[in-house]
Amino acid sequence: MAPCPHRHALPVALVLVLGLVFPAAAHAQAAKADPLPSWNDGPVKQAILGFVARVTTEGSPDFLPEEERVAVFDNDGTLWQEKPVVxxxxxxxxxxxxxxxxxxxxxxxxxxxxxxxxxxxxxEGGEKALMELFAATHANMTQEQFQAEVSQFLKTARHPKLGVPYTQLAYQPMLELLQYLRDNGFQTWISSGGGMDFMRVFSEEVYGIPPERVIGSSLAEKYEKRGGRYVLWREPRPDHLNDKEGKPVGNDLHIGRSPVFVAGNVRSGGDIAMLGASAQRRGPSFQLLINHDDATREFAYQEKDGASLRAAKEGGWNVVSMRDDWKTIFGGTR
Incomplete structure (x- = not known):
């Protein structure tokens, strides 16, 4: 019997119909086919897929139980743009x-x-000037007041060059990577030099990362009575600086496990310690460094001394070229 010329048309039509009636199911099917559709096929994408396959396949020498599958991401310049730092x-x-x-x-x-x-x-004002600014803009208020200020800012502020809300400037390839890892039993965390309480306002909405899995720099707090009620009061003095060597410390304090997947980016060398610390853990690990080399679709920059790229070469880390490895930056046509 001759093969029916329409034997493949029915499954295709069915997928299209399912996409209209059950869009979530159609999305799940597409994600199964290619969980990282915004990534160009190449060594970095293949390295990610290979690593996840190794650590999630029972019987593999690199297999990790789900409780050990901890993935940690820097925020500024790694999950969303950082020019300017939001x-x-x-x-x-x-x-x-x-x-x-x-x-x-x-x-x-x-x-x-x-x-x-x-x-x-x-x-020239140094640390004293910086703390005065933080006291005026981030402290001497309740946590509720601060969160309300951040929420209002994010609703109204627009990126000076790209002209859209900052919350629309998460990197589409990284959003896909976060979801892919979660689909494979990973916990996804943020560990940033930015303010912990600042990021907790938007982390779940933008990245699907709940506030309890956000690590960052923080101000001291007090629980005290003000205005007739007890509140969490933000003090004008630092509690923890979660940058450079402070990142592995912050990760240990909040997670209590060594991350197996860590992602950072070039700019200030702020992620070198975190990436390096993960590479020293016993067992499998994966280090991902985002190189900002796409001046057309985003920005092109790195450290003047090339410290992050040099550390990546010495450590055998996986370096993402935004220009070559990502089909899109922010989603859509951008």
Whole structure:
């Protein structure tokens, strides 16, 4: 009997119908076919797929039980854009709002430097100036007040170059990677030098990462009575700086396990310690470094001394070329 010329048409039509009636099921089928559709086929994508297959296949010498499948991601420049750093943009907007209420701040450092974009003057103020800014914009308020300020900022702020809300500027390939890892029994965490409480406002909505799995720099807090009720009060002094060598410390304090999958990016060398620490764990591990080399679709930058790329070469880490490895950056046509 001759093969029916339409033998493959029915399954295709069925998939199309299912996509209309059961879009979630159709999406799951597509994800099964290629869990990382925004990644170009190449060594990095194949390395990710191979690693996940090894650690999730029972009987494999690299098999890991689900409780050990911990994946940790830096945030700024790794999961979403960092030019400008979003929390820095928040700080500037808060200073502008404070100056509108108190015009004298326009002539008072370090607020004057922020309003005029005078980085040199700001750097001259050192840690004291920075803490004064954080006290005015991030502290001396309740946690509820701070979260409300962040939420309002994210609703109204737009990226100065790309013109869309910052919450729309998560990297599509990394969103797919997060979901792929979760589909394979991984816990996904954020470990960033940014403010922990700042990121917890949006981490679940943007990345699917709940606030209890967000690690970051933090201010000291007190539980005390103010205005007739007990509140969590944000103090104007640092508690933990989760950057560079502080990241492995923060990860240990919050997770209690050594991450097996760690991702960071080039810019300040802030992720080298975290990536290096994961490479030293006993058993399988995976290190992913995002190289910002796509000036057309995003930005092109790295450290002047090339520290992160050098560390990646020495450690055998997997380096993502945004230009070559990603079909799209932010989703859609961008």
């Amino acid at each position: 929390q820095g943009a928040f700080l500037v907007e808060r200073v502008k709002a404070l100056a509108a209420k108190d015009p004298s701040l326009r002539q008072r450092q370090p607020f004057k430097a922020v309003l005029e974009g005078d980085v040199d003057a700001l750097m």
